[in-house]
Amino acid sequence: MLQHYNIRVNSDIYALANLQEWFQQFQNFLPKTVWMQCNLVLVEVFTNVVSYAHEGLDEETPIDIELDINTDEKFLELKIWDYGRPFDLLAEVERLSKEAQKNKDFENIDDIPTGGRGLIIAKTIADNIHYESTSDGRNCFVMTKRFESK
Template sequence: MIELKNSEKLPMLKKAELQVNTGLSGLSWVLSWFSQLYDSRIPTSVWIRCQLVLAESFTNAVRHAHKGKPPDWPVEIEVAVFAESLEMRIWDWGEPFDLEQKIKDMSEQDDIDSPGGRGLKLIRDIGDSISYQRTSDGRNCLSIVKNYSPCLNDRK
């Protein structure tokens, strides 16, 4: 299991897990589930970027890692909200790859007219820490940490 990076530093405010079948139709369910984890201490701009990262991560798992897999193949998601960070983990059953090398290769072949391929760079640019690791059960875990300074005053 991939450990939470901030589990010993700050108190966890919320944590939730979701399993959804492979298929882009699951994206609306994923985003609806994620919206329930919102906490007013998270700046709106950070929250919106985290939604985008989650959408890109889920879409990548479905389109690339699970390409050709049965539609009931699961994508598992875990989100933990801390006082100063949000951590997301997305597990897939695809072939492992070197995330950093893939992003580097994509940057060298940057084609603005390309129909895809920008999602990983976007995830890297938004996340403060990202990793993609093979787990002992044969899955891959994309882990993203986004740090933020909490909003301390009430929003109305």
């Protein structure tokens, strides 16, 4: 069974509290580890949107978040929509990974450079991530992940 959820928040770091409250409800549908991993990606990407993609934009600029959970097929898709300048997500993840490896082989999350930590975390957690621009001037970060039964 496919379940679709969405929320719109302002491009304001203080909106993170509302977003986290909204995301709490999914603990009932997902295994704890998967929920925690997805929550981490949500926080990291939302923070990147507010801090970088929407830098210089009004705090009223919306950020739309969608979550599709398929409990039959054990699959989820998280989408985070922004109005920032588009970028090549996979090239950026590759650049950050090479930079981190060149500077130091990281063995834990604290060793990942803070400037790209969220993207590397998302790439590590997800089965797939991509970023696309749409004709309405928005961009969409998409993460997919499979999971086992709760």
